[in-house]
Amino acid sequence: MDFSEVLEKRHSVRKFIQGKEIPPAMIEELLEAANNSPSAGGLKAREILVITDEKIKKLISDSAHNQKDDFIVKAGVVLIFCADKEKNKEKFSERGKIYASQDATIACAFAHLKAVDLGLASCFVGSFNEQQLIESLELKQNLYPIHILPIGFEEK
Ligand SMILES: Cc1cc2nc3c(=O)[nH]c(=O)nc-3n(C[C@H](O)[C@H](O)[C@H](O)COP(=O)(O)O)c2cc1C
Secondary structure: OOHHHHHHHOOEOOOEOOOOOOOHHHHHHHHHHHHOOOOHHHOOOEEEEEEOOHHHHHHHHHHOOOHHHHHHHHOOEEEEEEEEOOOOHHHHOOHHHHHHHHHHHHHHHHHHHHHHHOOOEEOOEOOOOHHHHHHHOOOOOOEEEEEEEEEEOEOO
16 A cells, blocks of 8 residues: 555554454564664664453453453454563663653554554554553563554454
């Protein structure tokens, strides 16, 4: 798809066709797009978790206050964008924490746009209980969740 068309078509989608799986090759393309995003010092101080397991999706949705009829559960894949608090610490000290959060956000934006290009749809989810999400995903100590990005085929 032409880049201008991607920008025009982009919008937040919270209704997905339940049970319609996203082909693994598409998930790879989404991750590739996210990984091609810029990062402070090129250090990529972020990590992306790929969730397709139904039970874990439900735990994620619970941590996000079961928004909009549990739409997160209906997504084909849920990407979790985490800041890595340790990765750029040596280079940037305290300021590194802000950069890590920005690295995660930019990567999420790239995946959000790539989804449009692939005929998929998604929605940034930033409203969630941090501690609950950290515990549900058993995140390593260096990781801090910034965005949940449920991705699926839009139900129109
Ligand atoms: C940082 C951030 C956090 C957001 N968190 C949520 C959220 O928790 N739940 C939700 O339904 N939408 C969330 N959104 C999506 C916005 O509501 C949406 O982008 C806005 O309403 C504009 O609509 P559009 O994306 O269709 O243009 C978030 C967007 C951003 C950028």
